[in-house]
Amino acid sequence: xxxxxxxxxxxxxxxxxxxxxxxxxxxxxxxxxxxxxxxxxxxxxxxxxxxxxxxxxxxxxxxxxxxxxxxxxxxxxxxxxxxxxxxxxxxxxxxxxxxxxxxxxxxxxxxxxxxxxxxxxxxxxxxxxxxxxxxxxxxxxxxxxxxxxxxxxxxxxxxxxxxxxxxxxxxxxxxxxxxxxxxxxxxxxxxxxxxxxxxxxxxxxxxxxxxxxxxxxxxxxxxxxxxxxxxxxxxxxxxxxxxxxxxxxxxxxxxxxxxxxxxxxxxxxxxxxxxxxxxxxxxxxxxxxxxxxxxxxxxxxxxxxxxxxxxxxxxxxxxxxxxxxxxxxxxxxxxxxxxx
Amino acid sequence: xxxxxxxxxxxxxxxxxxxxxxxxxxxxxxxxxxxxxxxxxxxxxxxxxxxxxxxxxxxxxxxxxxxxxxxxxxxxxxxxxxxxxx
Numbered sequence: 001x002x003x004x005x006x007x008x009x010x011x012x013x014x015x016x017x018x019x020x021x022x023x024x025x026x027x028x029x030x031x032x033x034x035x036x037x038x039x040x041x042x043x044x045x046x047x048x049x050x051x052x053x054x055x056x057x058x059x060x061x062x063x064x065x066x067x068x069x070x071x072x073x074x075x076x077x078x079x080x081x082x083x084x085x086x087x088x089x090x091x092x093x094x095x096x097x098x099x100x101x102x103x104x105x106x107x108x109x110x111x112x113x114x115x116x117x118x119x120x121x122x123x124x125x126x127x128x129x130x131x132x133x134x135x136x137x138x139x140x141x142x143x144x145x146x147x148x149x150x151x152x153x154x155x156x157x158x159x160x161x162x163x164x165x166x167x168x169x170x171x172x173x174x175x176x177x178x179x180x181x182x183x184x185x186x187x188x189x190x191x192x193x194x195x196x197x198x199x200x201x202x203x204x205x206x207x208x209x210x211x212x213x214x215x216x217x218x219x220x221x222x223x224x225x226x227x228x229x230x231x232x233x234x235x236x237x238x239x240x241x242x243x244x245x246x247x248x249x250x251x252x253x254x255x256x257x258x259x260x261x262x263x264x265x266x267x268x269x270x271x272x273x274x275x276x277x278x279x280x281x282x283x284x285x286x287x288x289x290x291x292x293x294x295x296x297x298x299x300x301x302x303x304x305x306x307x308x309x310x311x312x313x314x315x316x317x318x319x320x321x322x323x324x325x326x327x328x329x330x331x332x333x334x335x336x337x338x339x340x
Numbered sequence: 341x342x343x344x345x346x347x348x349x350x351x352x353x354x355x356x357x358x359x360x361x362x363x364x365x366x367x368x369x370x371x372x373x374x375x376x377x378x379x380x381x382x383x384x385x386x387x388x389x390x391x392x393x394x395x396x397x398x399x400x401x402x403x404x405x406x407x408x409x410x411x412x413x414x415x416x417x418x419x420x421x422x423x424x425x426x
Contacts, residue, residue: 032378039379044361051353058350112346204344212406214348219399221349225356226392230364234389237380240373275407282400289393293386297373326345 005121006133008179009114012074013137015171016111019081019104019164021145021254022152023050025247028232030157036094040233046101047229053105058112059198065113069183070120071175073113078172080107085165089158100161120182139261143254150247157243210329216278217322220285224315227289238296239304253308260316274321274328281318284310356392363388 027046031038065073084104091097111134118130152160205211235241235249268277288311295303366384369377 039365041361041365041379044357044359044364047357048354048361051350051357055350055354058346198347200344201347209406209410212402214344216399216402216406217345218348218352219395219402221352222356222359223392223395223399225353226360226388226395227356229357229360230385230388230392233364233378233380234385236374237372237378237385240375275403275410278403279400279407282396282403286393286396286400289389289396293382293389323345 005179006118006130008175009117010133010137012078012171012175013111013114013134014141015078015164015167016081016108017138017141018145018148019085019168020108021142021250022149022160022164023145024149024228025146025232025250026149026153026157026160026243028236029153029243029246030088030161031094031097032233032236035092036097038094042094042097043233044229046097047225049098050101050105050108051225053102054108057106058109061107061109062112062116065116066183069181070113070117071179071181074110074117074179075172075175077107077110077113078168078175080104081110082165082168082172084108085161085168089161089165091158117182139254139258143251143258146247146250146254148247150244150251153243153247160243207329210326213322213326213329216282217326220282220315220318220322223285223289227311234292235304239301240297249304249308252305253312256309256312257316260313261320265317265320268317269321269324274325277317277321278325281314281316281321284314285318286314288314359391360388363391 028040028043030036031043031046032040036042061073061077081104084100084102084107087096087100087103091100115131115134118134119127122130148163149160152163204214231250232243232246235246239245241249265277288307291310292304292307295307364380364384364387366379366381368381369379370381372378372380
């Protein structure tokens with residue numbers, strides 16, 4: 001397993017997630033509290049516009065990377081991310097904000113290409129370790145991103161976006177000079193995970209056990225996304241917080257989640273198995289969502305932090321357990337198919 | 341498998357913000373704690389979070405059903421796969 005290309009891939013995914021995390025606490029204040037003076041509906045639509053584009057373009061980028069190579073796709077996707085952030089930072093109208101998010105979403109589906117690159121440069125034995133790097137980059141980026149967004153917003157609501165744009169640009173330059181291509185005539189690439197993902201999804205939903213796990217996963221991420229799109233608006237409205245305060249709350253939630261996933265989950269899975277952890281996680285997650293609207297200046301910030309910790313604990317217990325369950329359910333189905 | 345779970349998560353990341361956009365908006369602006377009017381209300385904010393809680397409750401019920409049906413096969417099931425975050 002070559003180290004330096006993997007490091008560049010790690011940095012690429014990390015910067016993607018820092019960029020994603022930076023947006024979460026800052027965007028609601030940027031859109032609703034500055035010159036744009038848009039409604040809370042626009043905040044949700046801006047979050048969704050990024051995700052729709054990512055959903056549509058991830059398989060396309062995956063296919064392009066299988067055909068033309070990982071390097072150009074990763075390079076241009078980073079340039080696109082950078083451009084998207086700069087448009088957000090320099091935006092003077094609401095449609096420019098949408099343009100920035102849409103461009104970032106179109107080119108933001110590079111994680112599947114990053115995974116395909118890791119599959120290209122690793123062997124069967126060390127692939128899990130390589131893919132684990134992506135998980136680590138995700139976790140770290142998601143903790144640092146919101147905190148960074150909050151801190152940088154002190155110098156202006158547009159500053160975090162300019163910073164994220166500069167970071168993506170620097171990573172594109174690094175990638176251009178350091179990352180070797182893996183898709184060559186004598187070394188055909190493995191097909192990226194994104195290729196044929198919809199047919200894979202339909203096949204997965206035909207297996208009842210796996211369909212159950214995927215349905216629970218879908219509901220978890222949906223609830224999580226409602227929370228991330230609404231939380232900044234909630235703290236602005238109910239507590240009068242700015243992006244700085246909200247960024248720190250998200251960072252706190254990220255640290256608690258990382259502690260659960262890093263130090264606790266392995267032992268708990270060994271002791272109880274995954275299904276009970278998903279149940280407890282869902283219950284803690286749902287409880288925090290029920291109670292958050294009851295917090296306000298009368299309960300103080302500690303109550304909000306306590307519910308944030310409950311939310312992180314629930315998510316930290318359930319999400320890795322669900323990923324593990326999905327993997328095992330798929331494995332069992334394959335074995336059953338083989339033995340039939 | 342990674343591609344399939346990512347597809348499910350991508351779809352959910354579209355649905356979540358759309359639910360938030362639909363529910364948190366209030367046609368009547370009310371004064372926020374920051375001293376400015378916002379197109380939100382206590383009712384719309386609570387509705388948004390409780391809708392997410394309801395979604396989670398459905399996930400909880402499905403997880404209970406799954407556990408009752410298959411738990412013995414997964415008990416003490418080894419290490420969890422590291423999550424990529426929701």
